[in-house]
Amino acid sequence: MRTTAVGVFKIATRGPGDVSGLMAMIGSGAIDPTSILAILGKTEGNGGVNDFTREYAVAALCTALAPKLGLSSEAVEQRIAFVMSGGTEGVLSPHITVFTRREAERPAGMSGKRLSIGMAHTRDFLPEELGRSAQITETATAVKAAMEDAGITDPTDVHFVQIKCPLLTSERVEAAKARGNKTATTSSYSSMAYSRGASALGVAVALGEIASDIRDEDVLRRDDLFSNVASTSSGIELMHNVVIVLGNSASSASTFEIGHAVMDDAIDAAAVMSALTSVGLGTTPQPGRELVNVFAKAEASPDGSVRGDRHTMLEDTDISSTRHARAAVGGLIAGLAGTGAVYVSGGAEHQGPAGGGPVAVIARLS
Structure with a gap:
């Protein structure tokens, strides 16, 4: 190996x-x-x-x-x-x-699994494939390839899967229409959510978190279908998915470890602490361990409330709800981790439960 x-x-x-x-x-x-x-x-x-x-x-x-x-x-x-x-x-x-x-050679005396990373790409997608089963299936295949590249065989050792995925532009929508095909949406902004959601479902399928029989109409509609480790981000600069798998592997000689937890909502401090504790950085940090970074997803709860209290993030026409969510979750994590230099990404469709999202932590071991 x-x-x-x-x-x-x-x-x-x-x-x-x-x-x-x-x-x-x-x-x-x-x-x-x-x-x-x-x-x-x-x-x-x-x-x-x-x-x-x-x-x-x-x-x-x-x-x-x-x-x-x-x-x-x-x-x-x-x-x-x-x-x-x-x-x-x-x-x-x-x-x-x-x-x-x-x-690198694994040092004598090193025990346990350590941080490993793997990468893979999907093929380029047609505009009409974004947010649909083709993107889910191709992403699942790429996740498995990235796991193999990372030397990870057990899905439970995967703690964070970061994906960069495409979005629709007016030009891309028109190109699909010229071929007689309809896209999942004609809105560029909405297409970001469709692409993020389908990509996240691909992660869930690859890791066995959900069954593979997902229909196009399930994307953005089935809140019960999600991945506990997916983090997807849409961008205009590509037409394929870039998949990065982060986990722990016995074939790694790294001096780092990664762990994760799942936030049920935007104020789930207990989940953040659980993620920190999973790598020895909780309320009583283990000696010889240092925080490197925290990676999390954030979204405004789609039902308009957090633990029964109404929020206005979805009705604010001045500031996007994703910006509200990043600020809220970013502040929570920064306060618990002791630094604002953390990676918090907005738009958590099918990435953790509705209104919540995964949070992963990397620690350096001396």
Whole structure:
């Protein structure tokens, strides 16, 4: 069995185009650019269809890494998985998390499973396939491929599956119409939810969390169908799904561990503490363990209430409900984790129970 060591580096950014922190770590030798497998980031955009901070951040990173890798910027984007989540409302702080992987021997005396990472891509989708069974099926296949790439055989060892998925634009809707096909929706904003939801259901199918007999009409309508570890984010810059699986594996020589819990609602502090405790970082932290980052999903409860109290996030026409949710959940997690530099993504369709979402924590072991 191949043994690998995964590295995780959280780097603050001064803006979506700021690559200085990453370049400094590469210059010092702390990060080998050839070992970078994925970069997840939070950018200070609006998180909507027109949030170009995501594309700007990816372009800046690709341009900076290209000469280090001896590749074109386009080739860098094909080699490394980039997932930029727009929206740093409230106390959320813009940053990137860099994941590296290299071949390594497992040290003598190392026990237990350690952090492992795997990556896979789906094929490009047709616009009319977004939010439907084709996206679910292809995503499930890619998740299994990413698990194999990570050296993970047991689905219970998967603690977070991050997916970057496409959305619809007017041009893409018209292209489908020209072929005589209808898309799941004609709204670009609504298409983000359809794409996120179908991608999350693909994760659930791959991990055996739900059955595979899902119909197109179940997407965004069956709240009882969800994954406990999926985190999906829509973007205009691609037409396929990029799948990143994070879990623990006996084939990993990493000095990191990952664990997760599921928030039932936006104020579920107990679930956040459970996730922290799962990697030894609860109310009484284990010695020799350090928080690296927290990854979570957030959404405004679709029934208009949180534990019986009415909320107005869905009726606010000035601020999107996803921005409200990111700010609320981000504040909760930041208060418990002791830092605002956490990865909280909005739009949790089929990602945890309605109004809630998964929360994963990575810890570094000395």
